[in-house]
Amino acid sequence: MTRRPHHTAARQAAEGFTAAVCRAQDGCGTADGRVLEALRGATQRVPFGLLVATGCLGRHLHCPHHEGNQVPRTGHRVVxxxxxxxxxxxxxxxxxxxxMDPEQAEALAVWLAEGLxxxxxxxxxxxAVRPSRAPEP
Structure with a gap:
């Protein structure tokens, strides 16, 4: 039986991360600034960590601004x-x-710095919160 070679990147351990944080003005971006500070701390602890502020991440997660989603509006979304x-x-x-609070952000920061x-x-x-489903008729 012939074995396929493993892709080099698949065997490589993650040395860093890219974290995109929603900063949409009418949504996630209005969340508690202490949450963002905790995430900034994670990028300072990881030499190859990168924190990027971006617009709505609705394409990657279930944004509360999308019609029908019944999830809390406040709080940072991060990919x-x-x-x-x-x-x-x-x-x-x-x-x-x-x-929604600095303790949650700190838990994520610890995972980024130590667990990832x-x-x-x-x-x-x-x-991330999964989308709300419309009630069945």
Missing amino acids: VQPCSRDRTPLGPAVAFGPL HQGHRPPRRLL
Whole structure:
């Protein structure tokens, strides 16, 4: 039986991450600034961590501004993708939020700084809220 070679990036441990934080003015961007400060702290602890402020992340997670979604409006939404030193993605992006208090953001920051590169799963309680379903007729 012939074995297929493993892709180099798949065997590589994540040395960093790119975290995109929603800063939409009428939504996530109005959340508690202390949450954003905790996330900034994570990028300072990880040499190859990158925090990016962006507009609505509705394409990647279930934004409360999309009609029919009944999720809390306040709180930061964050999409994180593990990467190598040269910013090569090393796995799927993971959506978090809403992060509504600094303790939640600090838990995410700890995972980014300590757990991500060790292959630990992210804290389940911080994962993004799934979309609300319309009631069946």
